Amino acid sequence: MLETDTDVLDDFGEAVLNGLSLPQKAIPARYFYDRRGSELFEEITRLPEYYPTRTETDLLRVHAGDLARLAGYGRTLVEFGAGSATKTPLLLTAIAAPTYVPIDISGEFLNDSAAALKKRYPTVQVLPVIGDFTKSLVLPRFSGPLTGFFPGSTIGNFGHRAATDLLRSFRAILGENARLVIGIDTRKNPRLLETAYDDACGVTAAFNLNLLHRINRELGGTIAVDAFEHRAVWHDGLGRIEMHLLANMDMTFRVAGQRFSMRAGETIHTENSYKYTPEEARLLARASGWEPLAFWTDPHNCFGLHVWAA
Ligand code: AVJ
Numbered sequence: 420m421l422e423t424d425t426d427v428l429d430d431f432g433e434a435v436l437n438g439l440s441l442p443q444k445a446i447p448a449r450y451f452y453d454r455r456g457s458e459l460f461e462e463i464t465r466l467p468e469y470y471p472t473r474t475e476t477d478l479l480r481v482h483a484g485d486l487a488r489l490a491g492y493g494r495t496l497v498e499f500g501a502g503s504a505t506k507t508p509l510l511l512t513a514i515a516a517p518t519y520v521p522i523d524i525s526g527e528f529l530n531d532s533a534a535a536l537k538k539r540y541p542t543v544q545v546l547p548v549i550g551d552f553t554k555s556l557v558l559p560r561f562s563g564p565l566t567g568f569f570p571g572s573t574i575g576n577f578g579h580r581a582a583t584d585l586l587r588s589f590r591a592i593l594g595e596n597a598r599l600v601i602g603i604d605t606r607k608n609p610r611l612l613e614t615a616y617d618d619a620c621g622v623t624a625a626f627n628l629n630l631l632h633r634i635n636r637e638l639g640g641t642i643a644v645d646a647f648e649h650r651a652v653w654h655d656g657l658g659r660i661e662m663h664l665l666a667n668m669d670m671t672f673r674v675a676g677q678r679f680s681m682r683a684g685e686t687i688h689t690e691n692s693y694k695y696t697p698e699e700a701r702l703l704a705r706a707s708g709w710e711p712l713a714f715w716t717d718p719h720n721c722f723g724l725h726v727w728a729a
Contacts, residue, residue: 448690459626468618474722475602483513489726491566491598498568499552501532518544524551564596572604575692586707597729606694609653616651624649640674662690
């Protein structure tokens with residue numbers, strides 16, 4: 420019988436085999452973002468139901484003057500992630516950053532977006548760093564204090580303990596007198612949250628189900644994707660939206676030579692997206708060694724833009 424050699428499995432393969440072996444099956448959310456997944460996420464950010472992207476973008480625009488005063492004018496800007504074509508330029512211009520340092524795990528994605536930015540802002544020095552900012556990471560030396568940028572409520576994908584550890588490590592990476600501009604999604608009416616994560620056009624469903632296609636494609640999976648449904652549920656006690664893939668029949672399948680079975684009604688947990696009240700966000704700052712400096716929100720209190728000081 421042909422068995423896939425577990426030794427040759429990459430990070431993704433290992434995470435999937437481990438995750439499918441848990442009593443509550445679970446796969447970390449960072450594996451959504453293959454090429455197709457990244458395209459689908461782009462589409463999500465333009466959905467009427469998905470308020471975070473446009474709300475945060477508006478906040479960056481409206482508070483450009485405040486950012487210039489509070490977020491470190493003329494400093495090197497370090498972004499945790501490859502950067503968004505609309506949000507990054509807004510902060511870069513607001514603080515008149517001479518140098519931009521995007522950090523991302525995907526070299527391909529990073530170089531594409533760095534090249535695009537260089538073209539639009541020829542006077543900004545762009546120094547991409549390929550690396551995993553959830554692991555230990557050292558930046559080249561820069562003169563003067565740094566400003567970090569962590570938009571999109573990406574922090575919401577981390578549990579409270581992991582979020583605190585991550586923000587603490589950002590502080591260590593950025594060094595003395597740093598600032599952090601961070602977007603954090605707000606706790607709100609569960610119906611609004613569930614709609615934002617289960618849109619009428621089914622784009623978020625396609626984004627979630629793409630993970631199964633990715634497993635089939637990259638890990639020789641035999642999963643019947645049609646036998647799964649997208650679910651988004653708000654968990655009030657934990658303050659998070661959970662995304663799941665729900666099996667609608669009993670089934671067995673193989674991944675990388677290993678056999679798995681699922682019962683009808685059983686799920687694979689694919690994402691947590693934690694939400695914070697403004698007070699909880701400030702507690703998160705202090706718990707990870709940052710001092711909250713400023714907080715702005717939209718008229719509906721949908722999304723929070725924070726500036727913290729080291
Ligand atoms: C990119 C992690 C911030 O949690 O809102 C969007 C990802 N998942 N729709 C989020 C996502 C479903 C998004 N983050």
